[in-house]
Structures are given as C-alpha cells and as structure tokens.
Amino acid sequence: MRQLVRTARLVVIGGGISYRALFNWTTPSMFIGTLLVGPVLQLLFFVYLGRQLHVADDRFYVLGNAVLASSTACVYGGTMAVANERRYGTLGAVLLSPRRRAPLWFGRALPYVLNGLLVSGFTLAVAALVLGLPVPADSVPQIAAVLVAAAAACSAFGLALGALGLRFRDVFLVSNVAASVLLLLTGANVPRATLPPWMQAVGEALPLTHAAAAARRAAAGQGLDTGLLGAELAVGAGYLVLAVLLLSLFERGSRRRATLDVL
Amino acid sequence: MSRPERGAPASRGTKPSASELRGTKPSAPATSLTKQRAVKRWPRLVAVGVRTHVTYMSRSPLEITFAVLVPLVYATLAVYLFRAAGDPDRLLTASVGAGLMGIWSSVLFGSGGAVQNQRWLGTLECLVVAPTRLPLVLLPITLATSVVGTYSMVATVAWGWLLFGVPLHFAHPVLFLLAVPGCVLALGAMGLLLAATFVLMRNANALANALDAPVWLLSGMLVPVTVLPAWTHPLSWALPTTWGARAVHAAASGGPVAAPLGLALGLGALYALLAVAVLGRVEARARAAATLALT
Amino acid sequence: MLAIEAHGLRRTYTSRTGWLRPRRTTTEAVRGVSFEVASGELFGLLGPNGAGKTTTIKMLNTLLLPTSGTARVFGHDVVRDPVAVRRRIGYVFGGDRGLYERLSALDNLRYFAELYEVEPCEQRRRIAELLELVGLDGRERERVEGYSRGMRQRLHIARGLLHRPDVLFLDEPSIGVDPVAARDLRRTVADLADAGTTVVLTTHYMAEADELCDRIAVIAGGEIRALGTPGALKARVQERDVLEVEARGVSETELDRVRALPGVRDAAVDDRGSVQLLTVQSDRGTELHARVLAALDGVRLGRVTTREPTLEDAYVAIVAEAERATAGSVGSAAASTEVPA
Numbered sequence: 007m008r009q010l011v012r013t014a015r016l017v018v019i020g021g022g023i024s025y026r027a028l029f030n031w032t033t034p035s036m037f038i039g040t041l042l043v044g045p046v047l048q049l050l051f052f053v054y055l056g057r058q059l060h061v062a063d064d065r066f067y068v069l070g071n072a073v074l075a076s077s078t079a080c081v082y083g084g085t086m087a088v089a090n091e092r093r094y095g096t097l098g099a100v101l102l103s104p105r106r107r108a109p110l111w112f113g114r115a116l117p118y119v120l121n122g123l124l125v126s127g128f129t130l131a132v133a134a135l136v137l138g139l140p141v142p143a144d145s146v147p148q149i150a151a152v153l154v155a156a157a158a159a160c161s162a163f164g165l166a167l168g169a170l171g172l173r174f175r176d177v178f179l180v181s182n183v184a185a186s187v188l189l190l191l192t193g194a195n196v197p198r199a200t201l202p203p204w205m206q207a208v209g210e211a212l213p214l215t216h217a218a219a220a221a222r223r224a225a226a227g228q229g230l231d232t233g234l235l236g237a238e239l240a241v242g243a244g245y246l247v248l249a250v251l252l253l254s255l256f257e258r259g260s261r262r263r264a265t266l267d268v269l
Numbered sequence: 270m271s272r273p274e275r276g277a278p279a280s281r282g283t284k285p286s287a288s289e290l291r292g293t294k295p296s297a298p299a300t301s302l303t304k305q306r307a308v309k310r311w312p313r314l315v316a317v318g319v320r321t322h323v324t325y326m327s328r329s330p331l332e333i334t335f336a337v338l339v340p341l342v343y344a345t346l347a348v349y350l351f352r353a354a355g356d357p358d359r360l361l362t363a364s365v366g367a368g369l370m371g372i373w374s375s376v377l378f379g380s381g382g383a384v385q386n387q388r389w390l391g392t393l394e395c396l397v398v399a400p401t402r403l404p405l406v407l408l409p410i411t412l413a414t415s416v417v418g419t420y421s422m423v424a425t426v427a428w429g430w431l432l433f434g435v436p437l438h439f440a441h442p443v444l445f446l447l448a449v450p451g452c453v454l455a456l457g458a459m460g461l462l463l464a465a466t467f468v469l470m471r472n473a474n475a476l477a478n479a480l481d482a483p484v485w486l487l488s489g490m491l492v493p494v495t496v497l498p499a500w501t502h503p504l505s506w507a508l509p510t511t512w513g514a515r516a517v518h519a520a521a522s523g524g525p526v527a528a529p530l531g532l533a534l535g536l537g538a539l540y541a542l543l544a545v546a547v548l549g550r551v552e553a554r555a556r557a558a559a560t561l562a563l564t
Numbered sequence: 565m566l567a568i569e570a571h572g573l574r575r576t577y578t579s580r581t582g583w584l585r586p587r588r589t590t591t592e593a594v595r596g597v598s599f600e601v602a603s604g605e606l607f608g609l610l611g612p613n614g615a616g617k618t619t620t621i622k623m624l625n626t627l628l629l630p631t632s633g634t635a636r637v638f639g640h641d642v643v644r645d646p647v648a649v650r651r652r653i654g655y656v657f658g659g660d661r662g663l664y665e666r667l668s669a670l671d672n673l674r675y676f677a678e679l680y681e682v683e684p685c686e687q688r689r690r691i692a693e694l695l696e697l698v699g700l701d702g703r704e705r706e707r708v709e710g711y712s713r714g715m716r717q718r719l720h721i722a723r724g725l726l727h728r729p730d731v732l733f734l735d736e737p738s739i740g741v742d743p744v745a746a747r748d749l750r751r752t753v754a755d756l757a758d759a760g761t762t763v764v765l766t767t768h769y770m771a772e773a774d775e776l777c778d779r780i781a782v783i784a785g786g787e788i789r790a791l792g793t794p795g796a797l798k799a800r801v802q803e804r805d806v807l808e809v810e811a812r813g814v815s816e817t818e819l820d821r822v823r824a825l826p827g828v829r830d831a832a833v834d835d836r837g838s839v840q841l842l843t844v845q846s847d848r849g850t851e852l853h854a855r856v857l858a859a860l861d862g863v864r865l866g867r868v869t870t871r872e873p874t875l876e877d878a879y880v881a882i883v884a885e886a887e888r889a890t891a892g893s894v895g896s897a898a899a900s901t902e903v904p905a
Contacts, residue, residue, distance in 0.1 A: 044479035051482040051492075058492045059354035179334045186342040196346055200353040314678050321667065321675040328666040391661025395723065398625055399679040400650040406679060556629040556646075 013109045018116070025087075025117035041121070045075035045129045046136075052195045053137065062197055068139050069149075069221045070194035072130035073214050076122030076157045077188050083118035084164020085181040087111075088253070089171030107257070108250050115161040115246075122157030141225055148224040155235055156217035159242025160188075163213045166245045169252035173259065187212070194218050213241050311405065318409020319416060326379070326417045333420070335378065340371030340421035341428050347491060348433050361438065364429035365521045366491035369514050371421025372456060373490070374481050379414025380460025381477040383407055384468045403552050404461065404545045411460030415453045422449060445520035451530045452513030455537030459509045462540040465547035469554075488514045509536040565638065567731050567762035568601040568624060572633035575619050593619040595786035596633070601764060601779075603638075603730075606757040608777035609766040612883055616786040617766040618735055624764070625655050625733050637731055651681065654729035658739035660716045665709040669700055669719050672708060673726065680727040694722040698752065714745030721752065731762045738769060750776060770876040782879060784886035794875055801845065801873040801881050804829060807852055809842040810866030821859040827852060830884050839866060845877060 049071035056067045088111070103110070130149070134141050141149070167184055171177035189195060191209040198206050198215075209215045220234035326332040344367035351363045379386075384407070387393040396406045429435035439445045467477065485491060487501060488510035494502065505511045512533035519526045575594040594616040601607045609617045622628040624635055626646040634641065640648040664672050670691065677687045695701040698718035708716065717737060724732060734753065738746045746769075753776060757763050767773055773780055774794045782790040782797070790797055814833050822831045822842070827850030834841045842860075846852050857865065 039476045040478040043476070044482075047479055047486075048482040051486045054486060054496055055350065055492050058496045059350055059356065061350055061353045176330050179331050182331075182334055183338055183342075186339050190342050190346050196349050197353060200349050310681070313684060317675060317678040321664070321671060324671065325664050325666055390664065391659070392664065394627055394655065394657070395662055395676065396679065397627060398650055398653070398655045399676070400647050400681050400727075401679045402647075556627065 013106070018113065022117060025083075025114070025121075041079055041125050042128055045071065045078060045125060046132050049075070049129060049133050050136075053133075055195075061200075064137055064139055065225060066197070066222060067195065068130065068133045068137060069225050070192075070218045072126050072133065073153065073156050073218045073221050074188065074192065074194040075129040076126040076153070076160050077185055077214060079125050080118050080122040080157055080160035081164040081167065081181050081185050081188070082178075083121060084115055084161050084166075085168040085171060085177055087114040087118070087165065088168030089177045107254055111165060111250065111253055112246070115165045115249075118161040118164065119154070119157045122160060123153055126153045126157065142227050145224045145227060145229075148230040149221055151230065152217050152221045152224060152235060152238070155238045155242065156214050156221075159213035159217070159238050159245065162242045162245035162249060166249035166252060169249050169256060172253065172256035188214055191215070192218055211241065211244075213238070213245065216241065314401065314405060315409050315412065318406070319413050322410050322413030323416050326413060332379075332417060336371060336375050336417050336420040337424045339374070340367050340425050343367040343370055344425035344428050345432075348429060348435070359522070360429060360433065360435040361426075362518060362522055363491070364425045364435055365422070365517060366514075368422030368425040369452070369488075369490040369510075369517060370481070370485050371425065372415060372418030372453065373484055373488070373510060375418030375421065376411070376415050376456045376460040377463065377477060377481055377484070379417065380411040380457075381463045381467045381480075383410045383414070383460070383464040397552070397555075404541075404548050407464050407548070408457070408461050408541070411464055412454070412457035414460055415457035418456070419449060419453055439521050440523035441520045441526060444526045445517070448513075448516040448520040448526055448530055451534060452517050455509040455513045455533040458537035458541040458544075461544040462547070465544040465551060468551050469547055484508065484510055487511065489518075490514045507536070509533045509540060512536060565603055566600050566636075567603045567605065568599075568607075568635070568637055568764065570600070570620075570624065570633070570635045571598050573597045573620065573623055573630045573635060574632045575616075575623060575628060576631050593786055594623070594630075597783070597786070597788055598633075599781055599788065599791060601762060603762055604757070604760050606753070606763045606765065606776055606778045608773045608780040609764065609783060610768075610770075610773055610780055610879060611766075611783035615783045617783055620783065621655075621733050621735050621764065621766060625653055626650055627655075651727070652730045654724035654727070654732045656720045656724040656732065656734050656737055658717065658736035658741075660713050660740070663708045663716060663719060663723075666707055668705050668707055669695070669711075669722075670704040672719065673704075673723060676723050677726050682727055690726065691722075694725055697725075698722045699748070714741050714748075717741050717745070717749065718752075721749070725756075729761070731764065732756065734763060734765045736766055736768065738767060738772060746772070770874065770879055774875040782882045784883045785890045787886070789886045790878075790882045797878045797882070798873065798875055801878045803848045804845050804873050804877070804881075805848050805850065805852075806871050806873050806877055807844040807846065807856060808867075808869045808871065809844070809856065809860070810868070811840050811842050811860065812838070812864040812866075814840050814842055814860065814863055818860055818863060822856055825852065825855050825859060826850075830881055832880060832884070843877075843880070845873070845881060 049068065052071055053064055053067045056062050056064070127150070130141075130153075133139065163184070164181070167181050168177065170180055174180070191201070191205055192212055192215040193201075193209060194214065198209055201209070216234045216238040220231050220238065223229070223231050223234070344364055347363035347367050348360055351357075351359055384393065387396060387410075397403065399406065426435075426437070430437055486497065487494065487505045488508055489505065490510070494505045494511065497505070510533075512529040515524075516526050516530035516533060518524070519529065573594055574592070574596055577591045577593055579589050579591070593614075597616070597620055599607075609620060611617050619628065623630045624637065624642060626642050626649050629643055634643070636642065637649045638652055640652070642649050664675070667675075673691045673694070674687065677691060682690055692701070695704050698721055700715060700718055700722065703715070708719065711719070721737070724734075737753075738749055741749060750772060753763060753765065757776075757778075765773070765776065777794060779791065779793055780797060781788050790800070819831055819833060819842075822828060822844060827846045828844060829847060830845040832843050834843065844852065844856055853868070853870075857868070
C-alpha cells in the first residue's frame with residue numbers, strides 16, 4: 007500500500023512539478039497565444055480552404071482540427087518533458103534517481119493529457135460558436151471521451167519522441183516533422199480516402215487518426231463508435247510501451263556512450 | 270605579410286606587434302564618415318549582413334527543417350486537396366502557395382525572434398555596441414530569414430513536379446523569377462517591423478506561434494481572399510504579403526504582376542520606416558530600463 | 565586628454581516579479597561611482613561578484629543608461645552621443661558566447677568589420693593582421709563551434725580591435741581560460757596598452773590585475789572602496805602579517821574565536837577541496853602563531869606558514885571592510901527594496 011502511495015506521489019507531484027519546470031509555454035501569454043489562439047486560427051484556415059475547394063464540409067474540418075489541436079500541447083510537451091532535461095543539464099540528476107522509470111516518465115506525460123484536452127475542448131467550443139456549427143447536446147459527452155483518448159494517445163506519442171532526445175541532439179526537429187506529419191496523415195484536414203494507400207496505412211498507426219473519425223461520427227449524431235475509440239486507445243498504449251522501452255534503452259546506451267551531458 | 274597602414278612603422282618580425290596593429294588613427298576618426306558616405310555603405314553592409322546570416326541559418330538543421338520539410342508537408346496536403354477537389358490545372362497554384370506559406374513562416378519565426386535569437390547567442394551586445402544603427406543591423410537579419418524562406422519555394426515547386434508531376438507551366442517564367450525576390454524583399458522589410466514590435470511588446474512574442482495561419486489566410490496564399498468575410502478585406506490590403514502573394518501567383522498562373530509587386534514593395538518600405546521609428550524607442554528603452562536585457 | 569570621465573554614476577535595476585500580484589523590486593547595483601582614466605592608461609576594476617563592475621562598464625560603453633550621473637569617453641557623452649562613443653570603443657567580454665558558432669572566424673570578423681565601419685578596402689588586411697596577432701591564423705576558416713575557450717576568447721579580442729578602438733573594455737576576459745592562454749592574453753593586453761590604447765579591465769584574478777594595471781579601483785556594494793596603483797593598495801596592508809593555516813573542520817565558532825584575538829585584523833576561510841585554508845591578517849609584529857593554534861583547538865591542522873601580504877590580501881581587506889560597513893547600515897551589499905507595483 008505504501009509503495010502504491012509513493013508511486014502515486016511520484017506520478018502526480020513529480021509530473022506536476024516537471025510540467026512547470028520543463029514546459030516552455032506556461033506563462034499566461036505564451037499559453038494563450040500558442041495553445042489557445044493558434045489552434046483556433048489554424049482551424050479557420052482549413053475551414054476556409056475546405057469551403058473554397060468543396061472537398062468537405064465545415065463539420066469535417068472543425069472536428070478534425072479540434073482533435074488535432076491537442077497535438078501542439080501533447081507532442082511538444084512530451085518532447086520537452088524529456089528533452090529539456092538535457093538542455094538544462096539536469097538529466098544526469100534525474101537518471102541518478104533510484105525510482106522506477108515507468109511511473110516517473112508516465113507522470114511527466116499526465117499533465118499534457120489534461121492540457122491537450124483543454125486545448126481541444128476550447129478550440130471546438132470557439133469554432134462551433136464562431137462558425138455556427140451546432141453540436142447536439144447528447145453527443146457532447148461522447149466527443150469528450152474521444153478527446154480524452156486522443157490527448158492520451160498523443161501524449162504517449164510525444165513521450166516516445168521525447169525519448170529520442172536522450173539519444174539525438176536535435177529532437178525538436180523530430181517533433182516539428184512529427185507535428186506536421188500528423189497534420190497530413192491523420193485525416194484531420196485531408197480526407198484519408200484521397201491519400202495513397204501507404205499514407206493511409208501510416209495514418210492507421212498514428213495517434214488522432216481514429217479519434218478524428220470517431221469525433222466526426224459523434225458530432226453527426228451517429229453515437230460513440232467504440233471500435234474507433236478502442237483503436238485510438240490501443241495506438242496510444244502502443245506508443246506508451248514504445249516510449250518506456252526507448253527510454254530504458256537509451257538510458258543504458260547513454261551510460262555506455264556518455265551522450266548524457268553532451269548538449 | 271601585410272603592411273601596417275598609415276604611417277605605422279614598418280614591420281620588424283613575422284608577427285605584427287600591437288603597436289603596429291593599432292596604427293595611427295586618421296586625424297578625425299570615424300566621425301569624418303559623412304552622412305553621404307554612411308549612406309553609401311548601406312548596400313555593402315546589407316549584402317554582407319544577408320550573406321552572413323543566410324550562411325549561418327543554412328547551417329542549422331532546425332532552420333532547414335522549418336524552411337524545407339514543413340512546407341513540403343503543406344505542399345503535399347495542398348496538392349491532395351486540390352486533386353480531390355477536381356482542380357488538376359491548379360496544382361501549380363497549390364505548390365507555389367505552399368512555397369509562399371513557407372516564406373512567411375520563415376520570416377515570422379526568424380524575424381519575430383531575431384532580437385531574441387541574438388540575445389541567446391550572446392551577440393546582441395556586440396551588435397548594439399557597434400556604431401551602425403540598430404535598424405541597419407537588424408534589416409539584413411530579417412532579409413536573411415526571408416531569403417532562407419525561398420528554399421521552401423524551390424522545394425515545394427520541385428516536390429510537386431517530381432512527385433506529383435505538376436507541370437511547370439509558368440504564365441510568365443521571367444516575371445516569376447522577378448516576383449519571388451521582390452516578394453522576399455517586401456517580406457523581409459515586414460519582418461523588420463515584426464522584429465521591432467516583438468521586442469517592444471514582449472507579450473506579442475506569444476502570438477508568433479499563432480500568426481502563421483491567419484496571414485496565410487488573409488494574404489490569399491492558398492485560398493483567394495475573396496472567400497473571406499468582407500470585413501477582413503481591409504486587413505488583407507494592408508499586408509505586403511497579400512500583394513506579394515498576388516504577384517507571385519499571377520506570374521505563375523496569369524494576370525498582372527507589376528502592379529501588385531510594386532504595391533508589395535511600397536508597403537514593405539512603409540513597414541520598414543515604421544520599424545525604424547519603433548526601434549528608436551526600443552533602443553532607448555532597452556538602455557534605460559535594462560528590462561529587455563540588452564545586457 | 566582624459567579617455568574616460570565618470571561622475572557620480574548610479575544605476576538601479578527594477579524588476580517585476582509575479583503575475584497576479586506583481587511586486588516591483590529595485591536593486592541599486594552602482595551607487596555613485598566617480599573616476600577618471602587617462603588616455604593610454606590600463607585601468608583595473610576589481611570586486612566581488614555582483615559588486616557593480618559589469619554594470620559600470622556597460623554604462624561607459626553605452627549599453628546601459630545611468631540612472632543618474634554622467635560619463636564621457638574622449639569628451640563624448642555616453643547618453644547624448646552614443647554613436648560617437650561606439651566608434652571609439654571596443655568591448656570584449658569573457659565566456660564562450662557572443663560568436664556565430666556555425667560560422668568560421670573569418671566570416672565572424674568580416675561581418676563585424678562591416679558593422680564596425682572598417683573601410684572595405686582595408687578589411688582584408690586588417691582581419692589578417694588581427695588573426696595573426698591573436699594567433700588564429702591558419703585556423704580562420706574553421707567553424708567557431710570547434711574552437712576551445714581560449715581560441716574563442718582570442719577571437720573576441722580580435723573582433724573588439726577591428727576598428728582600432730581608442731578605449732578597449734575587457735570584462736573578465738580570462739574567465740575559464742587555461743593558464744597558458746591567460747598568459748598570452750595578458751601579453752596581448754599589455755602590448756595594446758603600450759601602443760597607446762586605453763584599456764579598462766575587470767577581473768577576478770589578482771595576479772592579473774597586479775601585473776597589468778596602472779591603477780586599480782576596488783568596487784564593492786556598488787561603490788569604489790579604494791583607488792590607486794597596485795603598490796598603493798598593497799601599502800594599505802603592508803603593516804600587516806599574514807598567517808596561513810591548512811585545516812579541516814573550521815567552523816564559524818573557531819573563526820570568531822580567532823577574530824577575537826588581540827592584534828587580529830581579519831580572518832577568512834577558503835575551502836579548497838578536502839582542506840580549508842585559514843588566512844589570518846594581523847598587525848605587524850604580533851606573535852600570533854601559538855594563540856591562533858590554541859584558538860583552533862580540536863581542529864585537525866596541516867601546514868602553517870607566515871608570509872608577506874599580497875595584492876589579494878589588500879583586496880580581501882578592502883572588501884571585508886566594505887562588507888562590515890554596509891552590514892552595519894543597510895543590510896547587504898546591494899540593497900534591495902520591495903514595493904508593490
């Protein structure tokens with residue numbers, strides 16, 4: 007029992023503190039500008055692009071981009087949660103800790119799930135208001151569930167990318183590319199049917215893909231598609247396992263290669 | 270070895286001594302550099318500055334990703350969307366539009382952060398202590414971010430041609446080669462205003478990450494501004510990017526090029542003048558308050 | 565003609581902390597500093613961290629406006645006429661930042677030569693001369709990211725000299741530089757001063773200041789506590805003896821006991837790895853040896869030596885005196901006041 011409480015403390019308190027220490031966008035102006043205003047404006051860009059090209063309706067873009075909105079917080083957040091340790095030169099101190107690694111890193115991803123959820127919810131609410139898109143009341147809890155799954159999966163994805171930060175120098179380069187790949191391949195902005203088969207296949211394995219589809223169905227009043235929700239959660243679980251594996255692999259490797267404090 | 274100049278004693282050994290190096294000053298030192306001569310220095314100063322900063326940015330993998338890889342993703346996205354819309358003859362517009370978006374992103378992040386970046390490098394003080402005025406120090410940096418942005422134009426057009434077989438049928442190929450640098454120049458000048466504003470109002474910095482999509486939208490880089498609500502049109506007209514993008518698109522797909530290009534350059538010059546005024550305030554305040562940590 | 569005239573320079577920093585309930589904190593970094601530096605002089609500014617050395621230099625080189633007071637460089641006012649001042653000064657600071665890492669030394673110098681208004685026809689020759697002076701010739705085409713601390717520091721100096729400044733400000737140039745490189749650096753600085761360049765140098769290294777400077781100002785708590793030639797400063801402690809004791813486990817209690825001994829002027833402990841070095845300054849002729857050892861009863865002791873006072877002892881005495889003086893009145897070296905904004 008005591009063990010459990012201590013682990014919970016590590017997850018919640020450790021995660022909370024590391025969020026404040028390592029996330030670059032916690033100041034009010036940065037948070038509003040980057041995480042709240044940015045996604046809304048990006049959503050509007052794609053809505054107007056869609057209207058001009060008549061490829062898909064507003065609902066397609068609004069829900070796709072609301073789901074995608076969590077990616078900024080989650081992908082960059084997950085990356086910062088690990089990679090910034092190295093930048094601040096504190097990684098060595100963290101790795102000297104005797105605590106188990108899985109809860110330590112898991113705790114770090116947790117705040118980003120909440121953050122991503124907040125961003126998605128805000129984007130969806132503002133877009134629905136501004137564009138006058140009615141969202142049926144009974145589908146709100148369903149959409150909420152989908153957004154939670156999306157933020158969780160995306161944070162796990164971000165953590166896995168952050169793990170690369172233990173091994174590679176320019177990890178933010180990777181997260182930049184990853185964020186734009188999500189834009190293209192998850193079907194948030196391009197109907198996936200129009201993409202070539204290999205891109206569709208890659209999209210299956212990315213977070214947000216299934217969530218975007220599930221959110222659109224829920225918003226259209228077609229109910230919660232548990233299959234899609236499950237697929238999203240499975241993808242997220244996969245990335246979480248991958249993240250923990252990569253972290254332990256690189257931690258061992260970094261001792262051998264002495265890459266820890268090489269900035 | 271080189272001869273020490275202006276009356277300094279001839280060299281004795283293989284290594285110049287400090288006294289030789291110092292030489293004697295011209296009687297009235299740099300103050301003799303009259304206003305006229307100072308203006309004559311500008312082209313060379315800007316050229317050397319742009320060359321230096323373009324080289325510097327081109328050697329950073331992160332900058333190159335921003336300038337090339339991310340616009341390629343947008344180009345791919347645009348091409349698939351335009352295809353899905355059954356608009357195959359506008360695929361070149363999609364590639365060129367994605368390239369323009371890339372130029373803007375480069376200017377936004379590079380110029381908006383120009384002062385901040387130099388501060389992190391620790392070079393800001395050396396730049397401020399130089400006798401050259403701050404706007405003339407910063408303009409080459411913002412122009413460089415814009416020049417680096419053209420990598421994205423090259424990349425997206427080449428990508429479209431290689432991967433999607435987008436035909437390179439430019440309506441005015443020569444004008445296109447003129448319009449792009451013109452647009453780059455206008456955006457670099459606009460970058461100077463961004464750089465100035467972002468130091469003056471620190472909270473504006475937070476908007477940097479949010480400002481790419483609205484300018485893509487308002488300037489009609491991928492979507493014509495006509496689909497936007499009417500109240501946004503004055504905003505569009507006030508942006509050099511709108512006219513630059515219009516000139517580049519016209520050169521690629523047909524339409525008048527000279528007028529929008531002229532407007533882009535004129536607006537760019539206006540923005541640069543505004544920036545000079547703002548930077549005057551920035552420098553005075555930075556020295557007074559030290560809050561900008563030009564330290 | 566005087567190279568530098570500073571009269572009553574003061575500088576306060578205001579910083580805001582907190583977002584919901586912002587508090588304004590005012591810190592007085594420099595509190596009325598006046599001095600003059602003659603043309604061609606090598607002038608040293610010494611002082612502990614946070615004493616106001618860098619702030620003083622930055623007011624003189626136009627990076628910061630004084631809160632009050634005036635300063636002139638070769639007759640040009642630093643507030644009203646910054647560009648004229650900038651044409652005549654060079655600024656070099658320590659540490660390995662401040663260079664374009666991904667560019668070569670040559671590209672760095674070419675760029676700054678342009679910004680520092682070096683005539684285009686002269687640039688190539690000037691850069692070659694400077695590279696030779698600082699010993700970077702042959703490696704000027706390599707990127708700076710591969711340079712050692714010492715090489716970066718030399719490149720900094722070359723950059724500071726591009727436009728043949730009349731006054732060179734060197735802010736802790738030898739920080740983090742290895743002893744051999746530091747010696748070369750001192751020689752370069754001395755050569756420049758011999759050639760007539762006025763140099764203002766801040767440093768932590770007493771030997772460096774002793775060897776180089778014509779005059780030294782010791783700054784502590786934002787004020788000049790002593791000003792004079794190295795010899796004159798040393799004279800302040802000449803009537804003293806210095807006793808050094810290697811020890812382990814000296815605490816404040818023992819230190820206070822030593823300080824209380826009659827004839828003791830000052831005592832300080834310096835941690836040097838596993839051992840401590842206790843330095844006791846006393847009036848000349850006081851036979852302290854036995855009494856100090858008695859006061860240190862119960863402490864493990866090593867070598868005990870007596871020596872002549874150095875510039876470092878003079879510096880320590882001046883700073884300690886200043887600290888005692890401020891501790892009595894204000895509370896800390898740089899006084900801070902907090903008011904709600």
